[in-house]
Amino acid sequence: MADVSADRLFTRALSGAPDAVALTGDDGRTIDRGTLTGRAEELARDLRPGSVVAVCCTTEIEQTAAMLAVWRAGAACLLLDARHPRTRLQALVHEAGAATVLGAGLAPAPHPALAHDTAAVLRLAGTFVRLPERDLLDGLDRMRDSDLVTAGDRVLRMSSPAIDAGLWERVWPLAVGAHDVAVAPDRHADLDHVTGLIEDRRITVVQCEPSWLHRLAGQEWAGSLDSVRLVLCHGGPPRAGDVDRLRERAPGVTVLTGHGTSLADTYDEKPGPGATRPVVRGFSVDPSEVEQALAGHPAVASARVVVEADRLTAVLTPVPEKEVSPRELRAFLRRALPEQLIPEAFAPATATDEQATGPFVAPRDADEELLASIWAEVLRRSRVGVTDNFFDLGGDSVRAIQVAGRARAAGLDVRSEHLFAHQTVAELAIACDRLPAARGDGRDLAVVVDGSALDIVQRRFGASFGGQA
Structure with missing residues (x-):
């Protein structure tokens, strides 16, 4: 797919039957494929290729049109949730280096980042990582080849645009020409509203987190799943018994749970272990x-x-x-x-909770001092000694990504896998090198992002890349 861009892929998917409904927004309004494509083209005119564009619109129709506009312009998309506090949104825009903001009236970053060949900028465990366009295209290719979702489907989604699954839930229906149906954000927790949408809109595919699978499998509602043929559950393994209970309640429904450790992993009918993210009330x-x-x-x-x-x-x-x-x-x-x-x-x-792993040994040089301060910040410790073990202090793979990202931003060549091999500040300081000073007018995200974090993103997204095992 080297000669195909994200823009060309979506333009081709939406070009057939331009009068067909592409999206039913969270406010109940609909937009057809032709109008959606035209709106994206209009928004793309003022966007700069190779830049980061924050998308923070108040309706799903505008959010989707803006996302497509970013790719039409050859820029990288940062999806934000307009319901979040304004101070948080503005901080994310600045930290990601967004040169332009579509919607929300936020100010662009004073120091724009460069993001060539990048489809999206994603926030993972407090660190921004890039999703290369080639990986987006590979993922979409797998989604289409899987035939799990097709052009005749009506697909329900209820994820925030700000979470990792939010991107993939949005692009999958568009890529195959299905009818995307969004649940209003303030109704995500409303079981009667969601099940009513399933019945009224004759939903055929439901995308959800494990907590929502649990609710659909329960006995607290009296609705029908007659129109649903497929439930795609991502974001971690479901609770024990939920898949069987839902199948008993709706024998015609196929339940596929997403998990895995790489982009090659696919939906599978058996819940299994894998990289998961904490999910609370349906949100990552x-x-x-x-x-x-x-x-x-x-x-x-x-x-x-x-x-x-x-x-x-x-x-x-x-x-x-x-x-x-x-x-x-x-x-x-x-x-x-x-x-x-x-x-x-x-x-x-x-x-x-605050007990150290042994006698405190203070940092002895500048690199140890820097690493110890980063560990203390990430692990929420008042101090960290150079012989303290990262994992004994509460570290994990997610916090390793945070440490690596902040260390690289400060000039040390640290990657998350280094913390598994060198688990104390003293060992890590010896193993890592100083990074060369960044050059150029723009700030390349690759300079401040731990590259290995993308592997974690891909593992988390493994459930959303289609392909039936």
Whole structure:
């Protein structure tokens, strides 16, 4: 597919039957293929090839048209959720280096990034990674070849554009010429509304997270799935028994659960292990974002956020002689975070939560000092010694990506896999090299992004690349 661009692929998919409905938006309005293509062409005229364009529109129709416009212009798309706090959105625009913002009235980044041959800029565990256009095209090729979703389908989706699955849920129906039906964001948790849409719109394919599969398999609603032939569940393995219960309730429905470790992995009818992301109330979440926001409160010395039973719990170490209530903390967090990232419970940290792995050994040179400060920031520790073990301090593969991204931004050639081989600051400082200074007027995202993070993104997206095993 070397001679095919994302723009050409979608233009070709939407060119047949221009009067056919391409999308039913979250407000109930529809747009046909011809009008959608024309709107994308109009928006693309003022966009610069090779730049990052943030898309933050208030309706799904405009969001989709803007996404297609970015690819028509040969730029990279950063999908944002307009419902999120404005301060958060503006910070993401600046951090990603977006030269242009479509919708929301946000200011572009003062130092635009270069993103040649890039289809999308994705945020993973607090770090921006690039999705090369060739990988988007490969993924779309697999989706089309799988024949899981075809031009005659009406596909329901209810993901936020800001989560990793949001991109793939949007492009799959468009790539095969299916009718995309979006659920209004404020109705994602409304079981009666969603099941009513399934019946009223005669939905044939449902894309959902494991938490929604659990609800569809339950007995708390009396709707019908007669029109549905396929449920595509991504974002991690479903709860035990949910697939069987849904099949019992709707014998004509095929349930495919997505998991896997690479782009080659596909939908499979057997739930299995694989790289998963925390999902709370149907939304992918990054606990480190909540931890960082909590650490900004003057009464919080450190915070650790855990995901348990479809909810977030914040474990806090308070500043001595300062008190704060859960209600005050929630109000504080809502200024910077979307609702799905607000913890439902707050608990005090125990002594073992802050216990070090051994005697503290202070950094001995500039590289150790830099790495120790990055570890402390990512792991929410007051200090990190050079002999402390990264994983004993609460590190994991997601936080390894964060450490690597920040270290590379600071000039050290660290990649996430290095932390598995060199698990202390002392070992890592010896193993990594200094990066050459970046040159040029633009800021290339490759300079500040851990390249290996893309592998993690691909593993997380494995469920969305089609192809039936």
